[in-house]
Every structure is written in C-alpha cells, then in structure tokens.
Amino acid sequence: MHGSHVTGSPYAPHTEEDRSAMLEAVDAAAVEELFDIPATIEFDGDFDIDSRTERETRRLVRSILSRNDDLTELLGRGHYGYYVPSLVDHLADRSEFLTSYTQYQPEISQGFLQALFEYQSLLVELTGLGVANCSMYDAATALGEAATLAERVRDTTGYRVLVPELLREERRSTLENYVAGTALTVDAYPVDDGTADLSGLEEIVDEDVVMLYAESPTVRGTIEENLTAVGELAAANDALFTLGSDPIALALLERPADVGADVVVGDASVLGLPTSYGMGLGLFATREEFLRQVPGRLVGASEDATDRRAFTLTLQTREQHIRRERATSNICTNQAWVALRTAMHAAALGPSGMVDLAERDVRRARALAARLDDIVGVKAPVHDRYHLREFVAHVDQPARAVADDLVEFGFAVHVVGDHEIQVCIAGVSDERIDRFAAALEEVVR
Amino acid sequence: MHGSHVTGSPYAPHTEEDRSAMLEAVDAAAVEELFDIPATIEFDGDFDIDSRTERETRRLVRSILSRNDDLTELLGRGHYGYYVPSLVDHLADRSEFLTSYTQYQPEISQGFLQALFEYQSLLVELTGLGVANCSMYDAATALGEAATLAERVRDTTGYRVLVPELLREERRSTLENYVAGTALTVDAYPVDDGTADLSGLEEIVDEDVVMLYAESPTVRGTIEENLTAVGELAAANDALFTLGSDPIALALLERPADVGADVVVGDASVLGLPTSYGMGLGLFATREEFLRQVPGRLVGASEDATDRRAFTLTLQTREQHIRRERATSNICTNQAWVALRTAMHAAALGPSGMVDLAERDVRRARALAARLDDIVGVKAPVHDRYHLREFVAHVDQPARAVADDLVEFGFAVHVVGDHEIQVCIAGVSDERIDRFAAALEEVVR
Amino acid sequence: EYEPLLSEKDRTRVEIGGDDAPGTDGGGTSPLPDDLTRDSLELPELSEPELARHYTRLSQMIYGIDSGPYPLGSCTMKYNPKFTEDVAALPSAAVHPDRSEGSVQGTLELLARLQDYLGRIGGMDAVTLQPPAGAAGEFVGIRVAAAYHEHNGEGHRDEVIVPESAHGTNFASAALGGYDVVSLPSDDEGRVDLEALEAALSEDTAALMLTNPNTLGLFERDIEEIADMVHGVGGLLYYDGANLNALLGRARPGDMGFDVMHYNVHKTFATPHGGGGPGAGPVGVVSDLAPFLPAPRIRERDERSTTGEPIYERFDPEHTIGKVHGFDGNWLVLVKAFAYIARLGDEGLADASASAVLNANYLAQRLEYDVPYGPFHHEFVASAGEQDAADVAKRMLDYGVHPPTTKWPEIVPEALMTEPTEVESKATLDRLAAAFNAVADEDDDTLAAAPERTTARRIDQTSAARTPRLSWQALGDDS
C-alpha cells in the first residue's frame, strides 16, 4: 500500500502518524518497550503461518472444504438438517445481534434480551414447564447439567443417574464427565424394541436414584410410549425425571409437563441451524421450584426508571461470575445467538408450521420405511414403534458395505449394527427420498 | 397450515379474522367486489405458474443456474470481475440500504444521502470535474445522456457526435437510440493501432460536431495516449469532450480535468459489483457550468432547522417528476444501491489500494502478454500501446476455434477478430493466469 | 447523532509516478510513463472496522421497508423477500455477458422463463428484459412504436398523448423519443375524458400512454373504447406498468387492447428499491411489434441437448431498434423477480393483488381526510384539504411511519397519494391510519415545525439548490 496506513493486522487501523503520536503519549520509543516479558521466555521464533489477503483466505477455506463429498445426508441421531428460512440468516446476521456481548448492560441490549425472553417463552410453551434458561451448549452438556441439578435439589441422598441403554455414546460420555467430580454414577436401564423396558426399569430403580432420564424421540428415532409410567417411577422414588427431546418433537408429542417431567433437555437448534457438524443449542427447562438452582442465564422482565417494561439478565447470583465455586454451573459463554436463530425459525413457522412439520416428518418417515420394507433384503422399520423422523432398517448384507455403496450413489446413512442402518428424512426432499430408495434397492440387489 | 393465517401470497399477513373485519369495514362481502373491472376484460384464465415453497424456489433457481459452466473468465470489454470485499456485501445488504426508496423524505434518509454524497465526492476527486450525479444505468446510457447534454449546452448549432470506430457495438447502438429523437447523428473517427488516429480525426472534425467521445482504456484495453490533443480538437470546435473511463482506470491515468474533458462517463461498478452479466453503474461527471443541465439525481449539502448539516436531493427541477417533458432526462429509478457499493469498495481500498490495484493490473497484463507472445503461433499484444488490464492477441489458428478449445480447459476469452482473441486479467488470480497460459499453449500447439 | 463524512475522518494523498511510487514489483516506480498518469489521488484511507461502523451508522439513519409501513402511492413499496437475495448471490449467477451461449445456458434459461412468465402475466406476446428501469422501459416502448410506424411508412406521426395525471417519466420518455407531448385532461370522475381524447387523437398520433388503474387508483372503465379510438387513428396504446399490482390475475393489459407495456419489477415483483435503484423495466408487446424489440432476445431452440435439456439462444428481432443498455440490463434484479414470481405462482400473485386492493380500501375508509373519487383499487388519493400536503408528510414522520406521496396527482388538491400494498397487516394499517388522523387534527404551526423526532429536522431545500454543495470538496475546510 502507498498510503499512510500501517498494515500488519488488517483490522488494526493505526496510521504511522497515529502510532507515533500514541507512542509519544505513552513515552515509549517503540511498542516493544511496552511489553513486560522476561527475556528468558520471550518468543523469538515464528508460527510459520502465512498472511493472506481476504480473497486468498476465502479461496483457501473453500479449497479445503471442497474435499467434503457432496452427499445427501439421511443422517440424524441428534443432529438434523432442516431447511432454515432465509429470513433467519438475514436477520440473525445483523451485526447488532451477531457481534454484541452478553447483556450485562441491559439498557443498550433490550433487543437481544427481548429475543431471548421470547426464546424462553417458546420453550415454556413447548415443555409446559415454568422456567427455561436462555441456552446451554448442546443436548449432551444440558443432560450433564441436569444431573448436577438433580444432585443439588433432591431432598434425600442418592447417587445413581439412570439412562437408557440405547443412548448416543457421546451423550453418555459427556454426562459421565459432568458427574465425574460429584458422587454420582451413571447406570443404564434396559430398552425393549427401541423404547424403555418398563419392567426392567422397575427392577433397578431404587431410592438411590436421583435422576431418571428418558428420550423421545430416542436415538433410534422411536417415540417413547411410556413417558407417563417412567415419570411415575421417578416420582415414586423422589428422583428427578429428565426428558430429552427437541422443539419439533415437542410441537407434536406429549407435553413434558403432562407426563411429569421435571427437566427437559435436548438440542433446540433442530430449529435455527442447518447441519453444522454437530454444533447445537442446549435446551434446558425445568419446574419453577428449581428456579434458584437452574444453570445458565435467565432473562427476566422488569421495569426501567420510567416504569416501562424492560428486560434484563436476572438471578445472576446463581452464576460463576458472582458465586464462583458455588455457582450452579461453570457456564459463561453460551449459545445465545443460536437461541436467537431458533426463536426466529420457530416464529417463521408459527405453531401451525411447527405442528405441520412434525406431522409430515412422521408421515414421511413411515412412508419411506414401508417402501424400504418392500425391497428384498431389507426390513424396515426394525422396531415395531411409532417413529418421528428416522428409523432403523435391517439389511441382509453387511451394513457397513451397504453404507459405503450408498456413498457412491451420493447418500450418507448411519451404520448402527452389523446389519442395521439408520435413515432420517428430516430436511430431505421427496425427490431425494425417491432417489435414495431406488439407490438402496440397487445396492442390496 | 393449521392456524388462522390465510396463505396465498406468503408475504401478505392477513388472518381470516382480520380479513373479515376489513371486508366488513369496507362494506364488501368479498374482495372481488372491490375490483371495478368490466366483465368483458376480466381475466378468467390462469398463468400456469406453480406456487412453490421458499426452499423449492431456491432449488429451482439453483438448478437452472447450475447449467452455467464454471469457467475462469478472462473477459472484460467493459464488464469486469474484480474481487469485492466481503464488507461491501454485508453492509450494503443491510435492509435499510437495500429496501429504502428514493430519498424524497430526506429527514429519514440521511444515511443513504450521505453515502451518495460521498460517492459523488469520490467521482469529483477521480475526474477533477466539479459535478457528479449519483448514478445512471450504465456506461452506454451515460454516453447517450452525455450526447443529449451536449445538444442542450452547446452554444452553436450542430448535429454530429463523433465516436471512435473501435467502440463496443452495444455502446454505439445505445447511443444511437438516445439520439434517435434528436437532430444528432453519430459518426466514427478512425483509430490507429488501438488508439485515436489524430490526423484522421482532425480531418473529419468540424464545427457541426457537438460532442467528441474518446475512451481510455479503449475497448481493446489500450490506454489512449492522445487525450490532451483530442480535448484540444474538441475545444477548438466548441464541441464537448466526453471521456469514457472507470474508477480504477481513473485512479491511475491522467485526470480528465487535466486533459480538458467536459464530461466523464463509464461504468463505475468495476468497483462494487462482481461479474453480474453486464449489470452496471453509469458514471456521469461534468463541469460545474453545466450543472443545471445535468441528467439524473444530485445530492447536496444543506442545513436542517437546527442549522446542522444535512443532505438532500437537490436541483430536482431538472427532473422528470417536476419538469416532465422538459426534464434533462427521463431517468427516475437509477442504480443508487450500486453506487453505494462502489463507494464502499473504493473506501475499503482507500487511495493506496486503488492506485495499487490499477498498477498491478498494468503489470499483470503486460506480463501475461509477454508470456503469450513467447508461445509459437501467438503474438501479443497486437497493439504497440500501453494496456490497462486487457489486450488483444493474434493467434495463427482461427480465433473462434481457439476460444472454443479454451472452454474445454475451463477458460473464457473474447473473440474479436478472425485471428484475434482478447484477454483480461482483472480479478483473475496469478495461479489461474498461469494455468491459462499453459492452456493456450496447449490449444494452439 | 451526527456521523462525520469519510473525508472528515481521513484524507490520504497518494503520489503517483516517479520515485515516490512504490510498486508491487519492487521497482519503486509506476508502470506507466508520467505523462499517462495523474500526479496524485487524495481520498479517505480507513480500516475495515472504521468503515463497518461508518456504514452501520449511516444505515441507522434510513427508513427502509423493514422499518415500518411505506405507503408511497404508485411506488408499490412491498416487502422484499430475503431469500431472493440468496438466489441472486449464487456463484453460478456471476457470469460475464460476453460468454458464449453454450456456456451460459443457465442464465439464458432463467431469462427465457422470465420473458415467458411476464408475457403470460401481462397478456403480451413478446418480452424484452433489457430496460434497466421503468423509464427505460417507457423509452423502449416509444422507440419501438416509432420504429413500427416508420416501418409502416407512418414516420410522420409525431405526437404522443399523455394524461395529465400520468407519471412524469411518461412525458419525459416521449420527449426523449423525439415526440411532441399532448397532455390530456381528466374527466370529472378522474378518468380519461373521452371527448378530450377524441379531440387529441389524429393522424399525427403515434401513441397514447396510460396507466390502469390510473394514479388515482381508478380503473379506466372505458379502456376498450379508448383502445378502439386510438387504434382507429392508427395509434398504439402504451401501458405504464407502475400500477400492475392492482390487477394480477384479474385483468391483463394485453386483453384490454394495449399494444406495448413495461413492467416495474421493483414494484410489482418485490425486488428491492435500493434507495432509488436498480430496478428493471421489461417491455412486453403484441406480436405485431415483436420484430422491433431491442436485441438480443432469448428463445428456446427447437432441438434439445443430447441429454434432453432445452437449449436457449440469443437472437436479434428482425427489425430491432438495437440496444438500450450496454449489455442485457439489470440481471441481478431479474433473478430476484424470477424467484418472486416462481415462489408465488398463480395463487400468490392473485392474492397479492386482492390483498393490496383490500388494504387500500380499508385504509381509505379509516382516514379522516377526504378521499375523493373511487372506487379505487390498490391506491387512493386523499386530500389534505386546508393543510399543506408536504407538511402533513413531514409531520407523519414524527409518528414513526413513512408518509404517502404528496401533491400529486394535482387533480386532487393537496394530494396524499397512498398505496399500502398487500404486505401490511390490519394492525399496521390501523397504526398508519392513526398517524394520518393525528396529523389531520393538528394545526399548521405544528405541521410547519415538523419533523421533530427524526435524525435531521426539516431540511432547507432552498439553500441546497441556491448554493449547490455537491461533494465534500465543495464544502470547504470549515464545514
């Protein structure tokens, strides 16, 4: 560049002239003088990272990511690729939303606070529970937080957390890390044909259980039919009943409050985010009685000095920046912007769109399963249950080989057993589903 | 949808309830009653256009446009594909800029007016002329407007508009349409080795000439070396000297005011727009003495009721909505948003970036020409002139066949003669240029 | 809050040529001889964060369609669907106009389909997409009419008739085309005065330009008779598409007897106005006029590709008037218009008009201001009566809404020309009506002092025009 602008970081604006004036003001001949680092640990090497123009950088990332195959994903198991209306991108990307900090100065953050308040309200309607926080990281960490909540709020002592034996391994592992520093242990209860085995569960539940966890839909896509019974078992043993779900499922399935759920966790970003390599949004809602023990941030309504309604982060004394080691969680940075997107997507759908989406999922999954079941060498669904948006199919051939062959046809599916694949229709167009069915028929021929 | 929302246009918000209330208020049983159309001409057919979801529509457009080949374009001749910084997209797409109307209510349009004022100022600096309007459609229509301006402002009578014989055919045709309703005629003056043939020009200039037009760079990419002489010829015959150029060229080449230009036209969107199938931004600047005859909108500074500086559209009595058939132009909707983008791009580059870009263009074009000249069967550049960003190359083989073969290698070039191709390096990375040179060598082998 | 000009934040002078000019090749000098280059360039040199804040701040001082209602009569300020920006931003849309046909089949197909859509919507036989704006479309229509008459040995026709209440561009476009403009008064009901038309028509008539519904929102009920009269003297009937949003799916200009029309895609088809542009003004014509349309147009070839796909090609109409734009018009705008039409389809387009007409009628009924004439369609013109319409507009700004178009058409005293469009909800219309009515009750002093709550207060137009300051260079150092 010819001008007086000093390059280096393209985002640091100093001109030579400014820099000189500033150095003079701080009485330094060079910026180096301002660093108070012992010579013995000064870094005199370099990172060997090239500086690039914006365009070169974009080209680099595009070039790297172009190595991802362009596949139609029939993948689910906790992460979904629903179509997100363009509105969401355009509005959520407004830099006031995207670049602002946590709302510690509510007077200049009313817009974000209101959006988060609306997000909390959405979850209150969906769950029927009185309190929802304004985000955790994802479903797995929200489950971990639920367990520590259970430990804090349960009246009697106890140490067992019961989870279904069919559970994403990653989710269980995260939960185990969350309870590693507590007295809690994680045990599995049996599953029968894809949903809770009630009698098996009954056998292992006792008063040492502090939390009982169930999911609907389950990791295998089935709708849990025994939620009320599970909830009653939990209540009978003074254990918290934590339900794992998501906003689309909750728009259609039994309302958690009606089945006795004490806590609802899950991934709320099924609305709001496209497929994002697992990036999510931890949904966390619970009964009002546990309010003071809730992890994460809460937005509340209040009044300003002119008595107008205004919003603010509230009950912050639960949080780490105030309560430190006695906080209800260590969470600070959360997923606020994803919560904004989820609220926007839900608003764009409206209640009719949300219910319609969930109902179409059920119908489309059912239709695909029936169609695959007609293929020789395929049985679908494996579980004789209702399914929300995905199901497991048996294939006579080795599932891994079937999945690999499907990649050649441009489709990705889960392998969930030696002869089991799992297929999800969420966000996949009817035309692609047709082509998938044809491809599978070809592959297993 | 289940809810009360009435679909139809997805962008019309009425609920059934609202619609009923509104119909009742206007005393109509149905919307149809409000239409006052004679039955004889009522349309009772349909357009046979399907309604689609947003996602389906996006898929449709993507599917159609996917039929465009993915080529590296070494194309120029008035439309360029410079890299536009991401900043421009993100800021210009803010809906306040994108969706607002012409600034007829300046009190709530200060932001756009200031941006256009800054655009005008950019052009004033680049041209050295006192007045720039805040946009015409494109270079060709701006040229047409220059001709009608010349007719209006010239002291004596006359009818001839002189343009170089080497000129984009489309530009000349547009000019001819603009003068079709006037007494003006368009004649060509000769060109010698890619730039104005001064002696040839001298021979045909007379006092019937009202406007003399030259371009730099020319359509063949050469830098016009005789601008001062052309300007003097125009002045000697009391003709307006109109120069065609663009902001990147103007950042480096002779300042129009210094060569006697009375008007500068061209495509300003070489900054601000990526390749857009010819969509442009008509640059129009002229001397202050012609201010009251300028076509198009002008933003001026003024004061508001509290004496603070404020901006407003001004001198509107020149325009069609006031002056009707005596307006200086029929233009109403212009290219304001593109002007905003151009101003943003120029600001992102800064003067050092603009000069640097132009200088690198000159060097990169020169280097490529030299490299092509080394290929057996290729001579480049054809013209023994300085070039800004593109040049004509002679190929021994038929140019059309060479160009077609280059498409197979992923490159698009112009065919400008039986054995001439034209090649432009604007916006093309060094690595692609390398590959192009190799491809051409392969093709002409 | 005041936002400084870029030039008030920084001005950096870059010297060019000679030893002072560093270059990227390390030579330290300009690549061109000094006599071909300028001496220096002086402009602001600012960092990306500084520019992001500058333009963010500027955007905050603009009222856009996402800010609230925008009921500018004849401007059809609709909501601009966000997704249309996404399709226009597709990398595959970024192609050069000089590409060979074979390598831009996608672009040609989209253009051909849009030509076809527009033809069906307007009842026209052939469409050009080249005109970059409505006025440019008018000019094309005028040029096509001229070429048509010329071709038929009727080059002597030198008059174009335009109703007094027409858009200013009609007059200016006809004049630019070299025609004498004959102004046509309205009748007592606000429509074309047939007797006056009879008087104006002659063998010199090249065309009559009309918009329908007209700028009062009134449908020209006598349109068939008008068409007969114009055609009777050998003239052509031109349709100004500014008000097409009133008729989608209910009536088509082609069926009314119009020979040529333009479409304002930035009005009817919801492409953003961009603070004044870009728009697009495609022109449709009946088959007799098709040979005169600008070149090139797009058509599907008879044969298909080896893979069975249609093939599109450019072609020059037989008696084309040539070009009216250096390339092929405002492509990115056309992509958005195509996407909008493909999204709505028959059902959505018809509903758009129905809702637009309902909204206008509902709003008119809610106003305390007198609304003469009627029944109207998508827009109406209220009268501010004793108040100054321009002042009314300024005062409405204080109520947080955008005012209507004012003082035009002049047939209504102190006109408030109002077009809410279909995108406004009943709640918004009620809020808008409340703003109108609040202003209607206010005194002249209050109106004259308005606006009070805007970024800038009332701006001195006289000073701006008397002492033009059109660039930061013109402001001088003390500004």
Next chain:
Amino acid sequence: EYEPLLSEKDRTRVEIGGDDAPGTDGGGTSPLPDDLTRDSLELPELSEPELARHYTRLSQMIYGIDSGPYPLGSCTMKYNPKFTEDVAALPSAAVHPDRSEGSVQGTLELLARLQDYLGRIGGMDAVTLQPPAGAAGEFVGIRVAAAYHEHNGEGHRDEVIVPESAHGTNFASAALGGYDVVSLPSDDEGRVDLEALEAALSEDTAALMLTNPNTLGLFERDIEEIADMVHGVGGLLYYDGANLNALLGRARPGDMGFDVMHYNVHKTFATPHGGGGPGAGPVGVVSDLAPFLPAPRIRERDERSTTGEPIYERFDPEHTIGKVHGFDGNWLVLVKAFAYIARLGDEGLADASASAVLNANYLAQRLEYDVPYGPFHHEFVASAGEQDAADVAKRMLDYGVHPPTTKWPEIVPEALMTEPTEVESKATLDRLAAAFNAVADEDDDTLAAAPERTTARRIDQTSAARTPRLSWQALGDDS
C-alpha cells in the same frame, strides 16, 4: 420506541389430533394416536414481513461491535471480520458429524490445521477443539489434569489453586471437576504472591490456574519460578487463555511452563460473541497430557491419497477422558477462527497484540481516573475512586460508548477494567477517553440517574430478581 412481544402481536392455538387436525396426506387427522400427542400448541403466528420488522427493530436496540468501542476488560471485544461469516456459510461446511471420515476430508483437514495453528501459537504439543466455550475448556483442562494424576497414582490430589483476581469460571470449573478451590491473594503489585503460593502448594495440589497477563493486565514476571514451584510439588500449571491477545508472537504459555491451556477463539481470534455465544474453547496440552484429551482428535495419516493429497482421520487418545460435547464442538465458530488466523498469519497476529497493548497504554494515559499498578499490557484497571463504578458505566452509555467491565477485579476499588483491543483507532480512543473523563467530572446524582439517552432507562434489577417473570406466560394478560 417500545417493541411489543411477538405474543402481543398474535397468539394462535393449533389443535392437534382428532378431526380438527388437517394433515398433508389429506387424512385430516394426526398421524399419531392421541395419547402420544399434546392437545394443542399456542404460539404467535406472523408473516415474514411482520417478523422482519420485529427483529429489525430488536436489532436497533442493541449495541454491537459495529456500533462503537466496546472496551470490556478480559472480554476482548474485537471487530469480527465480515468475510469469516462467508466462509462459515459455505455449503460445503454444512456436513453432519456422523459422516464417514472419507466423505468429510475437508472438515477434518480444516480441524487438523486449526489444531496445528493453535499448538504453534500457544507452544502446546496437542490440541483438542471440542470444548464449546472457554469455561468448557477450563473444565476439560481440569478433567485432563485429574485423569493424569489418577493415571499416575496421584488421585488423592484434591485442590486447585486459583488467584483471587481470576475469572469466576476458574473457580466454578474446578469445583465442577470435584476439586476444592484454594484462593490465592495477590501481592502488593497485583501479581501472584509467591509466599502465599508457597503456603498454598502441597501434595494435595492438582493444579494452579493462572491467566497471564492477569486481569489487571500485568505480566506475571515470576512465571518461571511459579512453574517450578507448582511442578515441584507435582502439580500442573493451567493457563486461562482469556488474555492471550496480549502476547501473540511475543510469548507462549508453553514456553513459560504451562502444561495445559484453553484458547478463547471468540476473544483472541475475533469470532463474534453473538450476544453471549457461541464461542469455542480449544485446549492445548504438553505431550505428557496428550493421551488424556477428549476423543476424538484429528490427525494426518502417514500415507497420502492416490492423488497425493493428505488423508485425515479421527482417533481416540490412549487414555482419553471421553467426550465433553455431544459432537465435536462449535464447528462454525472454529471455521471462522481458522479463517481469521489464516488471514493474519504471523505478521498480523503479532501486530494485533502490539496494537492492543499500545492502545491500552495510550488510553490509560489519557484518563483522569487513577490507574493503579502497571506496566500493563492489553488491558488496565482504573479506579472510579469515590464514584460507584457501576454508575460510571451507566453514565458512559449516555456518551454513546460501551463502558468497561466494572467492580472487578476487587483488588482495585470501584474497578473499571478496560480493554480497548487493537481495532480502535486513535480517534476512537480519544473519544472514549473523553467519555470517561466527562463522567469523572460529574456528580453522584447525575450518575445515579443515568442512563438518560438509551432505549431503556436504568432497569430495576431487584424487582426482576424478586418477582421473576421469565416468559410471556409469566407476564399475565395485563402486562
């Protein structure tokens, strides 16, 4: 202006199941039996234009980084380069985490490269990208330390030492990991008190968590001795990366003796804060700790593809602690961080730190408030003295700038913890200093009444907490 809640604009109740529920298959009933579905769902049902206006209006009531300076100490509110949004929005970035390795080589390569970049920048031997935030990174560090000690038969270590001035998350993360937190006082110069450290260290010490420069902006000059002391008792040294922006290219935690660290990519590497998140908190460790990192990590395989490209694979570290996120963390944030680092490179990163430190020193020098301690690097803590720091912050809002972090660290009375970052120009720093100084001259009443010029005036925190109203359902009908 007040923006209603969505629920105040509309509430629509949708009934589910039975005959009232139309379905897309025309059956007219829900696809599930009634006992598996809820009865109804009641939420706002609004059109796209209404929503666009709602969220546009909400956005206008937020101060973002493009609004002006944002000098929150320890939060590193940098400008977020726009282009990083574009790369994160690439369709090729939208892949599912359960894809087979072979089909997501692009994603794996980007992650592997970012692991490598971060390792070099921090002087660490191995990096995990899984933690979705800084606190999550701390928790991973604590869990890794625990696993390491356990593996070495030192599972009895049950204390983590944290300086009093540390971020609250340090305490909470250690506690979540099951550790007793030992709080460490500062010495008179604001740094770690070596004697107190000596006293705190024991065979029960699992780790000492430090940030360096510390929250006062002071470099812990004795860091080598501190490292020796901690290592001497068998403890590990943890680096809180919140203040890494002070050191880029000048010093590396790994070279100072730290064993494990987290990076706040939403601070140091300019990814947007998003109103509270998402961020990402990658963790780097020295080689001894690498076997304990979360699973999976990414590595390049020895062999290359048939076309000569590197091949990447996932692998589980030998003694992995398992997962701390359901998938692989905040991918989209990681893409932006990668793009930022690749854009700046060595030169840009070093300049970012240099400019950040220069800016902090310049701003501190301009303030009338007392700035104790020093010399500081990227941030400083001024004291509001007799004024209430929280009130100072509220009043600064009236000057159109964002205030600093207040009342923390407590070592400085009425702390104003200020970090301007490198993105602010001298002109902006001068404006910010002017705001500080104007407030410094104002009386307590003025401060207590502030803010006056903001969207909302001072908000009653007590009322919010005493009567929690956390949803529109809780507001009741009269709100």
